[in-house]
Amino acid sequence: MAKMAPDQIAERLDAFETRCRQLGLPLTTQRHAVLRAVLEHHDHPTADQVLETVRDRVPGISRTTVYRALDTLVALGFVRRLHHAGPSARFDGQTHRHHHLICDKCHKVIDLQDESLDRLHISEVHAEGFQIEDFSVHFMGICRACRRSEPS
Amino acid sequence: MAKMAPDQIAERLDAFETRCRQLGLPLTTQRHAVLRAVLEHHDHPTADQVLETVRDRVPGISRTTVYRALDTLVALGFVRRLHHAGPSARFDGQTHRHHHLICDKCHKVIDLQDESLDRLHISEVHAEGFQIEDFSVHFMGICRACRRSEPS
DNA sequence: TGCTATTTGCAAATCAGTGTCAAGAAGGTC
DNA sequence: GACCTTCTTGACACTGATTTGCAAATAGCA
Numbered sequence: 001m002a003k004m005a006p007d008q009i010a011e012r013l014d015a016f017e018t019r020c021r022q023l024g025l026p027l028t029t030q031r032h033a034v035l036r037a038v039l040e041h042h043d044h045p046t047a048d049q050v051l052e053t054v055r056d057r058v059p060g061i062s063r064t065t066v067y068r069a070l071d072t073l074v075a076l077g078f079v080r081r082l083h084h085a086g087p088s089a090r091f092d093g094q095t096h097r098h099h100h101l102i103c104d105k106c107h108k109v110i111d112l113q114d115e116s117l118d119r120l121h122i123s124e125v126h127a128e129g130f131q132i133e134d135f136s137v138h139f140m141g142i143c144r145a146c147r148r149s150e151p152s
Numbered sequence: 153m154a155k156m157a158p159d160q161i162a163e164r165l166d167a168f169e170t171r172c173r174q175l176g177l178p179l180t181t182q183r184h185a186v187l188r189a190v191l192e193h194h195d196h197p198t199a200d201q202v203l204e205t206v207r208d209r210v211p212g213i214s215r216t217t218v219y220r221a222l223d224t225l226v227a228l229g230f231v232r233r234l235h236h237a238g239p240s241a242r243f244d245g246q247t248h249r250h251h252h253l254i255c256d257k258c259h260k261v262i263d264l265q266d267e268s269l270d271r272l273h274i275s276e277v278h279a280e281g282f283q284i285e286d287f288s289v290h291f292m293g294i295c296r297a298c299r300r301s302e303p304s
Numbered sequence: 305t306g307c308t309a310t311t312t313g314c315a316a317a318t319c320a321g322t323g324t325c326a327a328g329a330a331g332g333t334c
Numbered sequence: 335g336a337c338c339t340t341c342t343t344g345a346c347a348c349t350g351a352t353t354t355g356c357a358a359a360t361a362g363c364a
Contacts, residue, residue: 026310026361062313067352085235087320088351101282109235114277120289121268129296130253130262137272138288144281178330178341214344219321240320
């Protein structure tokens with residue numbers, strides 16, 4: 001998963017500032033720092049991982065604020081919220097598409113990049129009033145580790 | 153989204169009883185009622201929604217038991233667990249291949265039958281030791297109801 | 305600088321799910 | 335049916351993740 005380039009991060013932060021002014025939304029140090037933290041992560045951080053990263057720049061920031069900032073960023077479309085198998089939500093500053101391998105035994109979720117899967121014909125899907133933004137393919141099966149340990 | 157027909161529900165419950173006897177797994181009232189509740193739901197209930205439904209038939213059943221019964225049913229393949237559809241896991245009694253529309257706002261899950269999606273070339277997927285049994289395509293977006301109420 | 309609406313930080317509450325353990329069925333055996 | 339063993343249940347406490355209520359602080363603006 002490629003890390004975002006510094007100039008691309010700066011560009012996104014600028015876009016965010018512009019959008020805030022457009023909406024009359026106060027552009028706080030905290031919100032700015034939270035977006036930056038998410039963009040600088042190359043993986044999909046949980047809210048707590050974001051908090052940890054943000055604290056390098058804004059030491060006193062509270063967990064609550066990070067949660068609220070993430071909510072705002074998701075609502076504005078600058079960050080995507082991902083639900084994986086674990087108990088905590090994950091956040092993603094890149095909007096690249098990815099798929100999942102889900103183990104039926106241990107419930108582990110493995111991310112999968114596959115270009116051939118990305119070319120799905122969404123338009124053909126009969127979606128009755130549902131406005132489709134994106135999709136992801138979930139593969140169910142048994143992971144390598146579980147296959148080894150339990151060759152049932 | 154089609155509700156499961158009564159005779160189909162009965163058939164699945166029978167299959168479950170048979171499987172329990174095969175495995176020497178005690179067939180308890182609670183487990184039976186939990187499976188029934190999931191099958192009778194036309195949507196994709198959370199564990200707590202299942203609990204609520206089950207209580208109509210088994211008033212004293214505890215939350216813990218419902219969670220455990222769902223675990224068992226998932227392990228036996230009678231129920232499918234859906235992550236990625238919001239903060240809480242959702243359960244699905246349909247076991248044939250189908251796809252999902254997931255609302256980003258209200259986290260509702262709508263079943264989708266689409267033959268064209270079923271013809272995905274699994275073999276092309278680079279699955280590193282993962283043995284793929286089945287797949288399902290998840291479409292994320294905004295459902296009709298949420299679009300009406302919040303035309304942002 | 306001063307005003308106002310919004311946001312922040314803290315603490316407490318809530319939510320989803322898990323762990324513990326004594327009491328209670330299920331499924332056999334006589 | 336009585337009995338026994340094993341697995342399950344229910345009550346409760348507990349964890350980690352997220353939300354809420356409210357007073358104090360701050361951004362945006364005149």
